[in-house]
Amino acid sequence: MRGPTHMQTVEFARIPPAPSVRQGRRRLPWLLGGLLALLLLGGALYAVAPLRHPLPTPTVELTLPASMTIPGTAPRLPWPRSGQAMISVDGLGTLGTFGGSKPLPIASVTKVMTAYVILAEHPLAAGEQGPELTVSAAHAAAYPAEKARGESLVEVRAGEVITERQALQAIMLPSANNMARILAAWDSGSVAAFVAKMNATADQLGMSGTHYTDPSGLDPDTVSTARDQVILASKAMALPAFAEIVKQKQATLPVAGTVKNYNELVGRNGVVGIKTGSTDEAGGCLVFAAVVNVGGRKLTIIGAVLGQPGASTPVQLDRVFAVTRSLLRSAVAALAVHTLIEAGEQVATVRGPLGTGTTINAAKKIEVVGWRGLRVRLDARIPAVPSRVAAGAEHGQLTVYAGGGKPVGTALRIGTGMELPSTWERIRHHR
Template sequence: MKAKVVGIGIVVLVIVVGLVQLLRPLPNPQLTLQGAAESVVPGKAQFSFPGEGQSAVAVTGVGLMGATANQTPVPIASLTKMMTAYVVLKHHPLLEGEDGPTLTMTAEDEALYKKDKAAGDSVVKVVAGDKWTERQMLEGLMLPSGDNMAMTLAKWTAGSESAFIKEMNDTAKQLGMNNTTYADVSGVNPASRSTAVDQLKIADAAMQIPAFRDIVKEAQATLPGAGTVYNVDYFVGKNGIVGVKTGSTSQAGGCFVSAMYHNVGGKQVLMLGAVLGQHGGQPLMSALKANLTLLQEAGKYITTSSISKGTTVGSASVPWQSPVPLQTSEDATYIAFPGMTVTRKLVGNNLQVTAGEQKITVPLTQAEQLKKPSLKWRLMRLS
């Protein structure tokens, strides 16, 4: 009798173990990347950086191509106005071709114009009672680089200069401009300081706004009371330059953040250059010429890199079957330049590629379907 009970117990145990084995969740497929997870685009980009000051070159949405080593904060003069315009447009967005709300200039605005003019600052003429649209105010800010218009815009947007400056600095932090401090809205104050690399960050953000792009590529504009005003950026519209902002004071020297489009594989890519602290000869012209050279050099290094459909990039494996190749199910292309870091990883049914600041997701397909495990494997599995 005892033996019979033991036998029944063993049978029950076997049945229970078998059921447990059959009901256990199957392991997820293990994904294995083929090739290096991180690589660097071969070669080295060589730039003719000026011997003085600091410089940097970047591709919008792609990343920093090169920069001088001395990225320490220095006065940036009217480059400050890029952030001023950016904050205004965040508060008062303009659609492409839209003029925006109208503001009537006050006696205080006119007095500010006369005060700044007497001080020898860069100004745009303002007459009390004249009506300016938002677009015209931004043109007055960015083209003739009106210091007085910077103050008018700041008070209109935030109520006071101090409140506007706080927002400028908060925005700088949000954009990762960790070496930038704004002390005023125009750049007259030498305590408004930044680096070439940081100035490319605000230029990148601002140039993503269509209204900003439209304004900074203008060679001239007609404004109320002021008549025709001209862009201090003498190079705009020439040699492919489409902006962005000049700056020049005795403390800052000649400064320029420039922009130029370059055709890469049928796609228009925006390149940005920054040159700060040019003091010899004609400081501003030196900054303008240096930027043109940097952007022309950058264009020679920018290429495209492709991942073709059907490329095997890894494998999926399960314990009961040989690994199955994972292949891209569509073509993918990204912008590349020498020295750029490219990382790859498998996530679910996708290959995720990070190329500089670009993030590309490429769908994957299995070369063959993963099979279900056999009954024998499921009963005999140990893990």
């Protein structure tokens, strides 16, 4: 008989079933989607990168030069055949010169400096007579000998009382040598001390070709140049009392009575002064000023003509008057109003970021008074231009300087508007 049977249990390891084809297909889109997301994220980071950097600041490039000349040929003036001459327009500069710069005797033109120094030391308001001078016995006693030498004089008497203005009228109209010496001694105590003041003043004014030896100009060693006398005349005419005196045709003095101005051009063709001079050594000399109207603006022409020949004072002065009249006519004809900048004319180019840009233009035309060939200076003041600016916006100023005269100018305006580049333009530009 068999015994009980014992049964053994055998355990088998569980092997998972292999994935089906259907399950693999479900996972593939997830993998592809993740990869695409990574690619898109990288592309987005690449595209956004340029947006993190600031845009470059717009730059401005001027299209006008720093200076220019009024178009056309410079005027040719009818200069004398001999001597020396210069024509200047106050505030604009020198219109022309002739005869070099050698110092020449200037005769009674010297009295312009005498009057200038007196007025610097003893200023007079317009119309004011000023302090009184008393003619000394010595100065009165010298009169007969001075007259015998043929000097230009006014009669004086010992004890005569004369005002500063009257004394200046005596030296500037009938060109009284004796009154020039009287004024010098009154101011400085002696003629020599006054002459030292004259030379010091000439140095201060930059009159490098000038040397004074007396206050009247009778001494031929008193010398100057046309250029220096134009410098002095311009300064002297800025003094109201001086300008009042030299434009007078006559004046009345206490002893001498009515005296006349030797400058026969005064009161004609705008001439308002200044001083004649004539000696054998100097010839005919004249420093003059004339006021003319050009385009509604008053201009002062100042000139000097030295060394005009002639056998006598009347001939010498006739010669210098004729030369001056001709020069003045030509100078006035040369002056005109010129349009230098047209309204809307481009002054600068603006280059903005990523190819943007615009222009800066003159808001109105700029006109200057001057002559053809005159050099003028241009000064454009343009602030930094933003990347976004509206068309027609005012932006800056253009100023034109003709010589040392009053500047003229205009506002500047933006041409077409300028906008910031779009996001797409920034991205595309980066690529």
